[in-house]
Amino acid sequence: MIDKEIDRKYPFVSNQFEEIDQAQYDAISSMLKKGYDTWYVTHTCADYARDVYYKATGVYLDVDDYMGIETPRELAKSIGN
Template identity: 35%
Template sequence: MSDMILGIHSNVSGDEAGFTSGHAWISIRRGGKTTVYGLWPDAHPKTLDNGDKSDIRVGMESRSRPKASRYYKLSDAQSKHFNALMRANVGWTYTNTCSAWASDIVESVIGEDVDSDDYFGFETPRELGKSSEELEKKDPTSILSPKKLTKNPASSTQTSGK
C-alpha cells in the first residue's frame, strides 16, 4: 500500500465568502513530507507567465491555512494515477478554475465528488469548502486519519471505510 495521503483544501467556505473569493488546492503527504499543488492562471499577480506550460504550480500554498480540508489514503494504483495527473499540461480557464481542478483530481483519483459547483455552472473555492465541511460532518478525516478507499482510480463506484 502506498504511503501517500491526498488532501483537498479551500481557504473559504460557504456563502459568507464572495463568489470570486478564496483559493482551492490539493496536497500530497509522502514519507512525512507534504507537497502542495494549485492551479493558477498566468495572468495572476503571484505567478510568472509560463506560456504554454502547465498552470499546475507547486509549493505556492505552502503557507496557506485552509478553512476546510479532506484527506484520503491512496492505494498504489491511485498514487500512480495521481502522479500521472500532475504531469499533465493543464490550463487555467474560467471553466477550469483552482476549485474545478482540485475537485476533478479528487474525483478522478478517489471517486468521491467534493462538489465545487456554484452559481451559473462556475466552480468556486467557497462551494468546495462548503462541500468539504458537509462531507467531514458525515465522515471526518484528518492527515492522521485519512479516508481509506477500496476502489482504484476512475472507478464508477466506491466502497469506503475508515
C-alpha cells in the first residue's frame, strides 16, 4: 500500500493519540493488516480512521460533513486540534 498523503508531503494539521493495550490492538489488527478500505464518495479515509479508532478505543469521532459525506476536514474538527 502506498500512502499518497505522505508521498505528497501534505501537512498534518490534527493528531489524536491513544495508548492501547494488546486486547485493543487485537481488535483492530485485521483492519490494520488490510490497510485500506473500499473508497467511494460516501466512504472515505476519514470514516475508515474513525472506525479503526472507535473499535480500538470506544471513542466515536464525528466525521460527517455536508449531506453525511465523511471528510478529513470534519475528522480534524472532531479531534479539535
